[in-house]
Amino acid sequence: MDRIGADSIVNHIEDVxxxxxxxxxxxxxxxxxxxMLQTAQCAELAGAVGSQIVAALLHDIGHYKNEIPETSLAKGIDNFHEEAGANFLEDYFPISVVEPIRQHVAAKRYLCAVKSDYLERLSPASVRTLSLQGGPMNAIEIVEFERNDYLEQSIQLRYWDDDGKDPDRVHPPFSYYRSLIESLIKH
Ligand SMILES: [Fe+2]
Structure with a gap:
């Protein structure tokens, strides 16, 4: 897939x-x-700023590897979904949107290491992927992660991510977020 212009990025995401x-x-x-829509809803209900709501909405876009331009994928080595998504979105959105997305899996590994009751919040599927993602952080990784400028935002996104998995919850459609997403695009 070729590069996508800033003027068509929201249409592309809506299409995905x-x-x-x-x-x-x-x-x-x-x-x-x-x-993803429920994760955004959790952010909005928590009173999050616009960049955090959009980060929540788009945090798993990197799972759709073949919807991401080659130029973005070429920036990553392993192209884990959080990295692929962030490398794609950074061409269009500010770092306040991109960085929590890049860190949302690291935040899970961090919370598993520092919060004794966090593991109970994880869904069974999320517990299963934990070891593939490196397991709970070790002491050195914790110190390193805490230097991240978007520590709080990454942790918040992680909690909304964990809460956005309710098959019965009613949530807004994608169109509800369109103008907010457009307002954050870098031109
Ligand atoms: Fe997620």
């Missing part, structure tokens, strides 16, 4: 939600679209 949103989300009870 429409075409691919009904795909299952790695053994969770919700679809990918339900999960």
């Amino acid at each position: 939600f429409r075409r691919r949103g009904s795909e299952s989300y790695l053994g969770e009870q919700v679809t990918m679209a339900q999960h």
